[in-house]
Amino acid sequence: MKRTDYISWDEYFMGVSLLAAKRSKDPNTQVGACIVNQDHIIISTGYNGFPKNCSDDVFPWERTGKDTKYAYVVHAELNAILNSGGQSLKGASLYVSLFPCNECTKAIIQSGIREIVYLSDKYADSDATLASKTMLRAAGVQMRQLKPHTEQIVLDFRVDK
Ligand SMILES: O=c1[nH]c(=O)n([C@H]2C[C@H](O)[C@@H](COP(=O)(O)O)O2)cc1CO
Numbered sequence: 001m002k003r004t005d006y007i008s009w010d011e012y013f014m015g016v017s018l019l020a021a022k023r024s025k026d027p028n029t030q031v032g033a034c035i036v037n038q039d040h041i042i043i044s045t046g047y048n049g050f051p052k053n054c055s056d057d058v059f060p061w062e063r064t065g066k067d068t069k070y071a072y073v074v075h076a077e078l079n080a081i082l083n084s085g086g087q088s089l090k091g092a093s094l095y096v097s098l099f100p101c102n103e104c105t106k107a108i109i110q111s112g113i114r115e116i117v118y119l120s121d122k123y124a125d126s127d128a129t130l131a132s133k134t135m136l137r138a139a140g141v142q143m144r145q146l147k148p149h150t151e152q153i154v155l156d157f158r159v160d161k
Pocket residue numbers: 026028029030031047048049063069073074075076077098099100101104123128
């Protein structure tokens with residue numbers, strides 16, 4: 001008899017996104033993304049962080065003031081698109097822990113991604129999110145908020161030997 005407590009595809013790919021988010025150095029919001037093709041194969045992952053060679057210890061993580069993170073940080077979704085190494089994203093699904101902003105949405109639509117599965121929509125009332133939703137609706141990209149059947153998945157690094 002097969003196991004019955006295995007995780008669903010949605011939980012698996014959102015779980016990968018959440019694990020990617022754990023790599024983020026952002027002290028306030030850690031975002032993770034995972035792009036999956038129609039065969040359920042992971043094409044790419046990403047999290048929010050500064051561009052290559054722009055040191056996490058030099059560039060600012062402040063949210064307010066003269067010099068903020070917003071000018072420098074690459075969003076998780078854009079990193080995932082850029083990390084896909086030129087593979088076609090046509091018909092792919094994007095799993096992301098936070099609803100995409102309008103700038104990422106432009107790249108998502110242009111890359112051919114057809115579905116966005118998200119967890120949090122904490123900036124739902126922002127102009128960026130409203131613009132995202134307007135563009136995604138116009139472009140016919142599906143959006144759905146994941147309602148997980150489980151509250152958490154624990155990774156256990158302990159082994160027998
Ligand atoms: O979709 C997103 N993807 C993404 O990676 N981010 C990143 C940019 C920032 O590093 C952080 C948001 O920071 P804050 O919540 O402090 O404003 O999340 C933010 C959004 C939402 O706009």
